[in-house]
Amino acid sequence: MSEKRPVEHWSDVTELASTGEILLPSDPLDRVLGQNEAIQMAKIAATQRRNLLLVGPPGTGKSMIAQALSLNLPVPNHEIRVVKNPENSERPLLEVLDSKEVVREEDLTAETVGTLLEPKKAPANVAERLGFRCKKCGAYSSPHDLVCPECQTGKTSAAVNAPFADLFGSLMESFNGQPTLAGKDRVNTTRTLPDGTEETIVFERAGEYIRMLDQKSLEKRSQLQGTKNKKILVKLRRNPFVMATGSSETELLGDVLHDPYGGHEKLGSPAYERVVAGAIHEAHEGVLFIDEISHLGNLQRYILTAMQDKTFPITGHNPQSAGASVRVDAVPCDFILVAACNIQDIENILSPLRSRIIGNGYEVLVDTVMPDNSENRAKYAQFVAQEVQKDGRIPHADIHAVEELIKEGRRRAKLDEQSNSLTLRLREMGGLIRAAGDIAVVDGEDIITAEHVRRALKRAMPVEEQIKNKYGSYTKGLSKDVSSAQKEKSQYYFQNEHVPDDSMFN
Ligand SMILES: Nc1ncnc2c1ncn2[C@@H]1O[C@H](COP(=O)(O)OP(=O)(O)OP(=O)(O)O)[C@@H](O)[C@H]1O
Numbered sequence: 001m002s003e004k005r006p007v008e009h010w011s012d013v014t015e016l017a018s019t020g021e022i023l024l025p026s027d028p029l030d031r032v033l034g035q036n037e038a039i040q041m042a043k044i045a046a047t048q049r050r051n052l053l054l055v056g057p058p059g060t061g062k063s064m065i066a067q068a069l070s071l072n073l074p075v076p077n078h079e080i081r082v083v084k085n086p087e088n089s090e091r092p093l094l095e096v097l098d099s100k101e102v103v104r105e106e107d108l109t110a111e112t113v114g115t116l117l118e119p120k121k122a123p124a125n126v127a128e129r130l131g132f133r134c135k136k137c138g139a140y141s142s143p144h145d146l147v148c149p150e151c152q153t154g155k156t157s158a159a160v161n162a163p164f165a166d167l168f169g170s171l172m173e174s175f176n177g178q179p180t181l182a183g184k185d186r187v188n189t190t191r192t193l194p195d196g197t198e199e200t201i202v203f204e205r206a207g208e209y210i211r212m213l214d215q216k217s218l219e220k221r222s223q224l225q226g227t228k229n230k231k232i233l234v235k236l237r238r239n240p241f242v243m244a245t246g247s248s249e250t251e252l253l254g255d256v257l258h259d260p261y262g263g264h265e266k267l268g269s270p271a272y273e274r275v276v277a278g279a280i281h282e283a284h285e286g287v288l289f290i291d292e293i294s295h296l297g298n299l300q301r302y303i304l305t306a307m308q309d310k311t312f313p314i315t316g317h318n319p320q321s322a323g324a325s326v327r328v329d330a331v332p333c334d335f336i337l338v339a340a341c342n343i344q345d346i347e348n349i350l351s352p353l354r355s356r357i358i359g360n361g362y363e364v365l366v367d368t369v370m371p372d373n374s375e376n377r378a379k380y381a382q383f384v385a386q387e388v389q390k391d392g393r394i395p396h397a398d399i400h401a402v403e404e405l406i407k408e409g410r411r412r413a414k415l416d417e418q419s420n421s422l423t424l425r426l427r428e429m430g431g432l433i434r435a436a437g438d439i440a441v442v443d444g445e446d447i448i449t450a451e452h453v454r455r456a457l458k459r460a461m462p463v464e465e466q467i468k469n470k471y472g473s474y475t476k477g478l479s480k481d482v483s484s485a486q487k488e489k490s491q492y493y494f495q496n497e498h499v500p501d502d503s504m505f506n
């Protein structure tokens with residue numbers, strides 16, 4: 001296979017044979033098409049720790065920018081733990097360790113327990129997940145090889161719907177200046193013992209070996225680590241991007257779980273073990289992303305307080321629960337807030353919250369189109385490569401397919417009343433690429449061609465339009481499909497075809 005090159009390398013994108021030749025940018029912000037202003041603001045937000053409000057229509061890259069911003073931040077440097085308070089069990093204490101202290105603790109104990117295995121002796125799926133074995137051809141190699149030396153397939157797993165899964169993986173692996181490695185650090189599995197009980201087995205990477213820890217070794221390790229009477233609330237190695245849906249107060253602010261034994265010394269589980277972090281705490285040192293911020297309603301007030309204080313207590317939120325009497329004070333939550341909403345909802349954002357965002361950040365209206373020039377057409381080709389990689393189930397596209405997609409992008413920009421432009425409503429364009437890819441797969445082809453895109457375009461027609469094409473008009477279609485009784489009851493019939501008889505007016 002020829003070496004991959006970034007799109008800028010081609011003086012004209014038509015020289016490209018397949019999107020498989022494109023090397024994707026390693027800065028996730030460079031994977032966002034258009035949105036120059038939003039990207040510029042996101043870069044400033046990352047270096048200066050500012051907040052960001054992104055306003056605009058769906059599928060134009062708001063979530064993507066928020067996530068890319070989080071990957072531009074320094075990796076989190078602190079771990080937050082709760083510790084049993086011997087004097088007052090309902091007021092667990094807080095312990096915040098920096099990365100050096102956490103790593104030192106791990107080093108101290110790692111060597112002493114467990115069994116070292118040759119990667120080939122470990123279960124195949126474990127070896128795969130730890131980056132030793134190629135998923136595609138089964139060859140073994142060092143996790144330092146990000147690409148299988150046998151078949152050239154990438155060994156880092158890209159999860160669907162995570163636009164930067166590949167980048168995120170390497171970010172986590174390069175933690176603490178360690179070289180970039182394929183796969184995960186640790187895999188948890190279970191095994192059934194002869195007596196029928198289940199036991200947790202942990203496999204972790206140990207240089208070129210795999211360390212296996214059974215229940216006993218895990219217990220020993222936790223003793224050595226002194227993690228008794230402690231619970232990790234917010235891990236050191238965590239995703240710097242936390243999405244809060246605002247579906248519940250506890251998800252956002254944390255909680256103390258109920259214990260039917262009221263935290264009784266012997267019967268119950270102790271209070272510190274029942275403390276759970278909220279999204280605002282997990283986003284400490286990272287990005288708290290809130291989509292449709294206005295839908296958060298009253299919860300916006302808590303965000304406001306959290307932003308002001310950069311700490312927020314965790315308490316039980318259910319007044320009937322034994323958790324309600326437990327409280328951990330001043331749990332750190334120093335996050336960058338990135339909020340998104342559509343234009344109609346701006347007025348529903350709480351004004352003090354909005355003023356807090358503007359007071360220490362920026363508001364950006366995202367673009368729906370970008371100019372139709374050679375640079376941006378090349379970016380469309382890059383977009384196709386990105387979507388192919390993200391999807392993982394469809395082949396790359398040839399240049400004629402890309403040109404067909406550019407044509408469609410131009411047509412869709414016109415629907416937004418913008419000429420000489422390409423649409424940035426790219427979620428939908430991504431859907432089109434996937435549909436074309438599926439057709440290619442069904443046809444048994446290993447590349448998406450212009451013909452596949454044209455067929456996908458036909459398929460992608462909204463169902464109303466399909467009915468119109470088939471029956472001549474939407475109403476005719478309706479009458480084919482429903483009994484006349486149903487038809488007369490339908491809203492559409494009543495408003496558009498029902499001819500009131502005169503008696504109604506007499
Ligand atoms: N500007 C863009 N550049 C590259 N890809 C994009 C862009 N906009 C959207 N996409 C593609 O569409 C997907 C959805 O985009 P994203 O989730 O960022 O949209 P959004 O603006 O947050 O939409 P919503 O308002 O519905 O949450 C992305 O994962 C990506 O594949």
Ligand SMILES: [Mg+2]
Binds near residue numbers: 062063291340
């Ligand atoms: Mg979104």
